[in-house]
Amino acid sequence: MYFHGTSKINENNHLEIGGVDTVELVKKYGTPIYVYDVALIRDRARGFKQTFDKLGIKSQVAYASKAFSSIAMLNLAQEEGLSLDVVSGGELYTAIAAKFPADRIHFHGNNKSKEELELALDYNIGCIVVDNFYELELLEQLTLERNTQIAILLRVTPGIEAHTHDYILTGQEDSKFGFDLQNGQAEEALRKSLESKHFKVLGLHCHIGSQIFETTGFILAANKIIEKLVEWNEKYSYFPSVLNLGGGFGIRYTSEDAPLTPDNYVKEIIIEVQKQTNSHQLPMPEIWIEPGRSLVGEAGTTLYTVGSNKDVPNVRKYIAVDGGMSDNIRPALYEAKYEAVLANRPLAKVEETYSIAGKCCESGDMLIWDLPLPNTVCNDILAVFCTGAYGYSMANNYNRIPRPPVVFVENGEDQLVVKRETYEDIIKLDLPLHSKINL
Ligand SMILES: Cc1ncc(COP(=O)(O)O)c(C=O)c1O
Numbered sequence: 084m085y086f087h088g089t090s091k092i093n094e095n096n097h098l099e100i101g102g103v104d105t106v107e108l109v110k111k112y113g114t115p116i117y118v119y120d121v122a123l124i125r126d127r128a129r130g131f132k133q134t135f136d137k138l139g140i141k142s143q144v145a146y147a148s149k150a151f152s153s154i155a156m157l158n159l160a161q162e163e164g165l166s167l168d169v170v171s172g173g174e175l176y177t178a179i180a181a182k183f184p185a186d187r188i189h190f191h192g193n194n195k196s197k198e199e200l201e202l203a204l205d206y207n208i209g210c211i212v213v214d215n216f217y218e219l220e221l222l223e224q225l226t227l228e229r230n231t232q233i234a235i236l237l238r239v240t241p242g243i244e245a246h247t248h249d250y251i252l253t254g255q256e257d258s259k260f261g262f263d264l265q266n267g268q269a270e271e272a273l274r275k276s277l278e279s280k281h282f283k284v285l286g287l288h289c290h291i292g293s294q295i296f297e298t299t300g301f302i303l304a305a306n307k308i309i310e311k312l313v314e315w316n317e318k319y320s321y322f323p324s325v326l327n328l329g330g331g332f333g334i335r336y337t338s339e340d341a342p343l344t345p346d347n348y349v350k351e352i353i354i355e356v357q358k359q360t361n362s363h364q365l366p367m368p369e370i371w372i373e374p375g376r377s378l379v380g381e382a383g384t385t386l387y388t389v390g391s392n393k394d395v396p397n398v399r400k401y402i403a404v405d406g407g408m409s410d411n412i413r414p415a416l417y418e419a420k421y422e423a424v425l426a427n428r429p430l431a432k433v434e435e436t437y438s439i440a441g442k443c444c445e446s447g448d449m450l451i452w453d454l455p456l457p458n459t460v461c462n463d464i465l466a467v468f469c470t471g472a473y474g475y476s477m478a479n480n481y482n483r484i485p486r487p488p489v490v491f492v493e494n495g496e497d498q499l500v501v502k503r504e505t506y507e508d509i510i511k512l513d514l515p516l517h518s519k520i521n522l
């Protein structure tokens with residue numbers, strides 16, 4: 084049995100997280116419920132930040148809020164001195180509502196709308212990561228109308244195929260994201276940006292993919308970028324002050340995963356950039372990174388109540404929980420694997436193998452296949468580990484199932500940070516037929 088962060092078995096023989104008994108949490112808040120181990124998030128944030136500080140490298144560690152965005156989460160990111168990566172008007176709006184310092188917000192996205200860019204300009208955010216020529220033109224027009232200047236990074240695709248699931252790869256040549264580094268697009272984007280007096284071109288950004296366990300891909304990407312920068316420095320006398328190498332640092336979902344620690348992920352990358360820039364007698368740029376999953380993924384645990392079961396003799400035993408692909412779509416989307424225990428009796432003898440079904444009307448709504456568990460009965464509490472990234476943020480109302488609440492636990496205290504959705508919430512945007520209500 085593997086426990087993340089502060090999770091452990093307590094004197095009541097229950098799973099405890101952040102000093103709080105999960106069985107008590109279920110009594111208080113019901114199920115399903117996402118529980119976040121705040122100390123683990125702080126620990127990860129400090130791990131990344133301190134590595135840069137110890138090496139004396141100017142940096143920004145931006146939390147990729149797509150992994151889990153809520154006002155309290157952004158407050159926590161701010162408390163830990165992180166910057167923030169947002170990728171939509173909604174994520175930016177959450178940052179504004181959380182009063183996140185504007186100058187530390189970076190705005191991503193491959194199809195930002197005029198309204199989204201205007202919101203970013205209104206709030207005067209730290210920088211916009213420009214993804215394509217359409218956006219470059221639109222942003223130039225908007226800054227011209229406002230007679231203002233905005234800091235930008237150019238997102239480039241370095242042509243790296245990182246070893247991960249196809250759908251979460253982003254750095255390869257055939258990708259919807261960014262300016263291609265090899266075919267001249269990135270250079271053209273740089274030239275256009277440098278010509279505009281409305282842009283302050285901070286530097287380049289790349290993100291090679293997600294759930295990556297090795298530093299090789301990051302190093303390769305950095306090298307390809309620096310190679311171009313050397314060329315561009317000669318041609319345009321331009322060298323960036325910022326090199327943003329994105330996120331994507333892998334975490335341990337199951338025993339098959341062997342992640343590095345935050346300092347190990349970034350140390351090698353920093354050293355390589357230092358080596359390359361030194362060898363070309365160029366200044367060391369600030370290094371920015373954007374971890375999402377590695378900050379919050381292992382900190383999240385989802386608690387479910389076990390309900391029905393079905394035995395298919397000689398084939399499989401199913402047990403169903405009171406959530407599923409509506410609160411965790413990753414198994415259905417990526418065949419993602421998870422580990423789980425019974426939170427109310429984690430030490431009970433393992434004597435069965437169950438497949439854990441969700442309650443949605445889809446055969447593919449399976450959370451875990453072939454999970455070894457004790458004899459499990461209705462009302463047992465199943466704790467699925469490592470659901471903190473892309474769980475709540477990808478939750479949905481399929482079958483009109485309300486989204487679960489989010490509770491933070493730390494030092495023996497629990498705090499509700501996102502309320503449970505209600506049936507009223509589910510229908511609140513609906514209008515009856517013939518209502519004749521216009522926008
Ligand atoms: C541009 C960018 N930055 C950061 C991230 C965060 O990735 P992860 O959660 O894997 O760290 C992503 C998602 O893959 C991304 O697309």
Ligand SMILES: N[C@@H](CCCC[NH3+])C(=O)O
Nearest residue numbers: 149251253293413472473
């Ligand atoms: N949402 C994905 C990863 C994509 C990250 C954003 N580019 C996941 O759950 O693993």
